[in-house]
Amino acid sequence: MDQPSLPTYSFDAVHSGDLGGGPVLDEATFGTLQELAGEDDPDLIEDLIHLFLEDSAERMAAMGGAIDSGSPETIGAAAHALKSSGANIGALEFSSACATLEHTARSAEAADMAALEGLVIRASKLYEEVCQALRSNAS
């Protein structure tokens, strides 16, 4: 499919039905990033994708570990970071899943590890799809 203004990126991917079915990556966000990069900084988007993939992998792993050790604080902190970096890269659905996760982990129901685990699993699924879409876009 032709995207004349953003020739190298594809925004066709959507999340699977049970995750809401919305677009994996937000086109408008990329438009803004492209504009920001301008001619001075052609590598901006590539850089952001690599930085995100690297950083988020660590945080997702930390989140998984925190489920095992029962540490809602760690989950909250990781979700907070992923919420904003996800949004910055246009992974809006993933970002909002992290926001819910952060909120739950930091609220009074935090002791309910089962509920947290369900949310972490959902975020992980969204995350996989985000990674796939980003990797297929990154050259």
Added chain:
Amino acid sequence: MTDSGIPTEFEELKSSGALPSPTGVGMKILELTRTEDYSVDDMADAIMSDPSLTGRILQLANSASVAGNEAVTTVSGSIMRLGSSTVRTLALAFSLVSDREAGACRPFDYERYWSLSLARAVSAQILSDFTDIAKPEEAYICGLLSEVGILALASVHSTRYGQILLETQGQSLAALRKAEFEAFEIDHATVSECMLKEWGLPPHFSKAIGGFCRRRSFDPENARVESLADILRFSDAIGSAFLLGETTPPRRIVEIGDQLEMMRDALGMDDERAQMFCQNAAKQWRSWGESLEIETNEVSFASILGAIAHGREQAESEARVAEAEGDEAAPAADLSGSASPMVEPRRKTVRRPASAMRTGEAGTDTDRISVLAVDDDPVALRLLVRHMRNERFDVTMARSGKEGLKKALQEKPDILVIDQEMPGLSGLEVVESLRRSSVGSSMYILLVTGSDSDDLLIEAFDAGVDDFVPKPFRPRLLSARIKAGVRIANLQRKIERDRKTILDQLADRNALNRKLRTASLTDPLTGLPNRRHAMNRVESEWKSTGRTGVPFSVIMMDIDKFKLVNDNYGHDVGDDVLQATAQAVKGALRGEDEVCRLGGEEFLVICRGAPEQDGVVAAERIRKAVESNIVDTPGFNKAVTISLGVAGTHAGVATLMDLLKASDEAVYQAKNGGRNQVRAAGAPAPTPEEIEKSRRSA
């Protein structure tokens, strides 16, 4: 043209309201002196309200080429020495220099402009002193203002003029003037002339500056230095030599070298003399630079000569290459004017044109604003840095709170952008620590936060955050907030600078006030209190006597035949006699008595709490002391005598004037009676009550 001979194009520049104009005291003095009937005192008062201006005017009044024998320590003294019209112009010029912050025209190097102008000013001052062509202080002013038209065009048409400067960079000044004329229908030579007229400066100033702007080089056909414009031409060569840099085009270097040689020949100097001459100019340039806070640099004449020799070689080889290539437009062909000096990239003079055009509207010094971005999220950090670089900031980054705090303290950025949520030290903890340090207290701090809960925001303000940036970033909002930060950061810098100036000025002012106060109440020759102090004293004694009834006396005295001393031995001996007499009188006083010099050979002693009879006793003691005091000065070596008149307060003396008149009259009696004697005004003997009062007060 309008009737006044001011072209309409200039009127248009003026109506923009952006022409450089004197501020503060400079303006006040201009207004004050627009009418003919201003007094020197009004002018001195206006100047003294600005201590740094006062200092600069005193500096010029006392500088070697202007000064007479004695140092001038007061503003009114300076006005006397320099003339009020010169002081007026100086005030104007200095206030222009001190208002040089505005820097809207980015390719224009304001620092270099003032640095070169100042070098021209001091060189012109020395040259005119040497040649006697103009008054040194007038030459100084013309040098300082010699290219004010360029400054004006840069201020009024900042963007367009910036482009012109870049386009004509490295070309002759004639080319610059041509481009100016094409763009604005007026060139900087005419603008300079008009501005000087506008400020009411004498016509020969505008003539000299106009002549200089239109032809920058001394004409070798002229064997002699004839005009103030010629002086400016040589001053320009000297100043440009001081500012020679690696990037000065060889063609310009050759020109400077030629001009300096012409100067040497036209002034009939040898090499050594010319060199000393320039070195002296450099010394004064540096000292004035310090006082006016204008950048200068070390000047080594040997390296200037080296640079000129090197420049000549280079220019020759360039010409050879051009010839070999059959290039008709050999660069050295056009020497009618000098290379445009304003954009000569001596330091970081010329900014990249792209950035100049793009961020031009952002305006104030953004390229020097430094930002530290702190975020543990690498994606956010990369984005932040991108944003900052778009605004042409100097950016450094840190990946954690701890690293951020360390870098903030080391690098002292103008703006700190810091993420709230980070492992270890959080953003707010960093801000709190910073605000407690002297470095961090004036930093502009933007907190990046994904939360907008009131509690957090309030906590953040308490911690000392200036503003927020929501996460994820919304680019336009982010740059708007950063711009707000830049405004504050610039303001902050200005405040810091002002604070320093104010402290300096306070120090200046205190020192000056002390000096002026002492000077205004002290007789410089004898060191005794002067007439003004004496009158203050008797007046307060008179009032106190009126309240308490305790009498006091005044002893008026006059050195006998003092005129003969001056006539026969000269004024130097006369001065010695006055000093010796002052000391003798002082030595004969009681503790509570005070002697003042009223002027000439006249002195007054005030005896507190003493009725006339006691005053007479004191007077007699003084008379004897003077009579036996040999004035030890070559060719004189003898004592002088004095005649004294004593008058004390009593019921019969109605006013202070009467008392002083009575003592004067008594002196007259003493003189008539054969000199060297004491006469009293003739107060009645004090009543027992008065004696009682005096005793109690003593």
